[in-house]
Amino acid sequence: MRINQNQIQENNKTSIKTLEEQFNYTSNTLNNKGVDVNAIIKKLQNLQIAIPSWALGAGGTRFGRFSFFGEPKNLEQKIEDIGILNALTHSAGAVSLHIPWDIPEDYNGIKTLANSLNIKFDAVNSNTFQDQNNAALSYKFGSLSNTSKDIRQQAIQHNIDVINIGKKLGSKSLTVWLADGASFPGQNNFQTALINTENSLKEIYATLPKDWKMLIEYKPFEPNFYSTVIQDWGTSFMLATACGDKAYSLVDLGHHLPNCNIEQIVSTLMYKGKLGGFHFNDSKYGDDDLTVGSIKPYTLFLIFNELVYGMENNPNNPDLEWMIDASHNLKDPLEDLLQSLEAIQEAFAKALLIDQNKLKNAQLNNDIVTCQEILHDAYRTDVRPLVAKARLNLGGAINPIETYRALNVRNQLIKERGKYSIATGL
Ligand code: LRH
Ligand code: MN
Numbered sequence: 001m002r003i004n005q006n007q008i009q010e011n012n013k014t015s016i017k018t019l020e021e022q023f024n025y026t027s028n029t030l031n032n033k034g035v036d037v038n039a040i041i042k043k044l045q046n047l048q049i050a051i052p053s054w055a056l057g058a059g060g061t062r063f064g065r066f067s068f069f070g071e072p073k074n075l076e077q078k079i080e081d082i083g084i085l086n087a088l089t090h091s092a093g094a095v096s097l098h099i100p101w102d103i104p105e106d107y108n109g110i111k112t113l114a115n116s117l118n119i120k121f122d123a124v125n126s127n128t129f130q131d132q133n134n135a136a137l138s139y140k141f142g143s144l145s146n147t148s149k150d151i152r153q154q155a156i157q158h159n160i161d162v163i164n165i166g167k168k169l170g171s172k173s174l175t176v177w178l179a180d181g182a183s184f185p186g187q188n189n190f191q192t193a194l195i196n197t198e199n200s201l202k203e204i205y206a207t208l209p210k211d212w213k214m215l216i217e218y219k220p221f222e223p224n225f226y227s228t229v230i231q232d233w234g235t236s237f238m239l240a241t242a243c244g245d246k247a248y249s250l251v252d253l254g255h256h257l258p259n260c261n262i263e264q265i266v267s268t269l270m271y272k273g274k275l276g277g278f279h280f281n282d283s284k285y286g287d288d289d290l291t292v293g294s295i296k297p298y299t300l301f302l303i304f305n306e307l308v309y310g311m312e313n314n315p316n317n318p319d320l321e322w323m324i325d326a327s328h329n330l331k332d333p334l335e336d337l338l339q340s341l342e343a344i345q346e347a348f349a350k351a352l353l354i355d356q357n358k359l360k361n362a363q364l365n366n367d368i369v370t371c372q373e374i375l376h377d378a379y380r381t382d383v384r385p386l387v388a389k390a391r392l393n394l395g396g397a398i399n400p401i402e403t404y405r406a407l408n409v410r411n412q413l414i415k416e417r418g419k420y421s422i423a424t425g426l
Pocket of ligand 1: 219
């Protein structure tokens, strides 16, 4: 299924007058404050978020999985679904594949399809947290950190294979997330596990093409529940630094212990030029992989404030990889992703309203009240007309979810794919 621009413009007709009124009011108000609204629109349009290939079907937990009908049953259908998101939002112009869940059967075919939908191949993700059917050795007790040299070698080779798959697709980065760790005190020697992991990552790094990045994702717990080898940003930063200039830390918003100050981690990694990218989602308790901005929207705003500051003050930090990493247990996966894309665009737009110089001056004068007033003024500004206008100017939908439902997309997909088609992935 494809959505063409005429269908979207037809559906926009009912909302365009209201949007123009809201946009004129908001942009006049902001222009009077000296904000360059056109520059913000441009930045919003350039922000392309990669959609995870493993989150286009219904997710699940160990307590169950409730199917969502008409799921994409192969990579082609997943790319088509991302094409639908990109047609509606013009901000989902990339896909992040997870290997082996989404190994392309026809590389040229999949590249042609993605190209025709303006979708690029972002980071490729390796998977040494599950045993593949034909695997010689098991990752039950770890992969790159395993005490067995043969098992480490198998995991290293898998990552090299993933890089080679990515090269054929035009991807430029490898994301490594390890489940490696222990669920009981005494089970692992922490130093041995860390040394094995560092040496294994260095072997993978040595095969990285010169224009590629290696993104090291950290996580405090799950599936191991006592220790995780790459448990926090510090360990990821240390390993990335040990590997070399092409290795960076990847921040998955759900991979932090309760009340952790994620925006400060983002600031520190950008200052050190080691922030490689994000897995956006939201959470209340653990790695809940919920819709972006659905639980802690103010934290997302504060993170984007540090990103905006870093993008202006840390030229040593590379362009970031923006990805969503969510799991959809209850909502239509495409509607959930549309909401996440909207939340990311809104947080970025609000953060771009912050006068960083004014904020810096207030900070230098320890004028805390003014600091908070500057943040709250931006956060309390309704930027939805700017985000919608940025989309509309590119041929997108003013209200993506409304248009998605008005065009009856899910029922069309069920008709095309059958009710009980199941997607690979989480
Ligand atoms: C681990 C993680 C990682 C992926 C997986 C699907 O929790 O965030 O990024 O490999 O989810
Ligand atoms: Mn992740």
